[in-house]
Amino acid sequence: MADSFWLEEPFEPIRTERRNGRVDVAVVGAGVTGFSCALELTESGRTVRVHEARTIASGASGRNGGFALRGGAMPYDVARERLGPEHARALWELTERTLDHMEGLAGDALRRVGSLRLAADAQERDELRAEYDALEADGFAAEWIDEPSGALAGRYQAALLHPRDGALQPARWIRRLASHVAAAGAEIRERERVESLDALDADVVVVASDGYPSGLLPAIDEIVQPTRGQVIVTEPLPELLYDRPHYARQGFDYWQQLPDRRLVLGGRRDVDLAAESTAEEATTSQIQSALERFAVELAGEAPTITHRWSGIFGSSPDQLPLVGQAPGEDGVWVSRGYSGHGNVLGLACGRLVARAILGDPEPELELFDPARLTAG
Helix, strand or coil: CCCCCHHHCCCCCCCCCCCCCCEEEEEECCCHHHHHHHHHHHHCCCCEEEECCCCCCCCHHHCCCCEECCCCCCCHHHHHHHHCHHHHHHHHHHHHHHHHHHHHHHHHHEECCCEEEEECCHHHHHHHHHHHHHHHHCCCCCEEECCCCHHHCCCCCEEEEECCCEEECHHHHHHHHHHHHHHHCCEEECCCCCCCHHHCCEEEEEECCCCCCCCCCHHHHHHCEEEEEEEEEECCCCCCCCCCCEEEHHHCEEEEECCCCCEEEEECHHHCHHHHCCCCCCCCHHHHHHHHHHHHHHHCCCCCEEEEEEEEEEECCCCCCEEEECCCCCCEEEEECCCCCHHHHHHHHHHHHHHHHCCCCCHHHHHHCCHHHHCC
């Protein structure tokens, strides 16, 4: 049961014509970032080749919990303090625009049902309230729920609803994005591992591997910490208890219930944080047992587990991704380290890199400059 539930969905293989010779841009990574970048470049007339060591969506883009959230790893009030009000607002607005863009591309792979951040204790309730107050003050849509009801009643002390967030079938979404890229004229090469930058016959290279250390940019590999996220899926429950993605305990617990009533849940990394700082995709009995106990809490009884898997995402020391020109590497760009928020940020950042390569950089890119963490 080590395969992602999302990846089991039947699909039409995406085939592109294999072209020989040099291309304008080579993209390493067939996930959301790589395809976002490739789509923007190809639609702007550049020749693009996408390289993937395994298959489309086989990395974090097809192995996550299926959350499509605005913002980033920092709550909005924390982002205002650390980044400044203008940068925080720009980041949130970027991700809100990106969610709208995703909706236009994803079709039925995305459901805009909102997301619910929950307070497991009094401290987290205060943290949620601070974020809500900051969002409301700056005019962002949010709803405060003083006493969660239904299956959440008595278990959580408050909730913050982000009404325009969404739930993804991530593999369907990435495969659909790949089909857009192929239709635009890019070449996609699966099962082709890139061993060195010199092996790429391209004027420009983009490394888009999030948490997976490619070995292509050692200085970036040292900064972006591979982090394992483990997930389980249950058989359909008797009733629909949860109508949108939920997350609590600073993201250490997250779950959603699918329209067919299956429960998808993940997290509990804090049971063994040191062991989960790894690029190894194998599941572990310790985390899996914790997830099973959590499933009992959510379902009210022990549900049958049908799928178990893990995915690797990249964690950044300051909770912002590293996006831009790779320091010390001419013609090489990078977009990695979304700290668990890659579904939306990856789409946004792939496009930001593409616009910069096209000579039309957007101001949000400055916030993610890799040089901030590699300099000195």
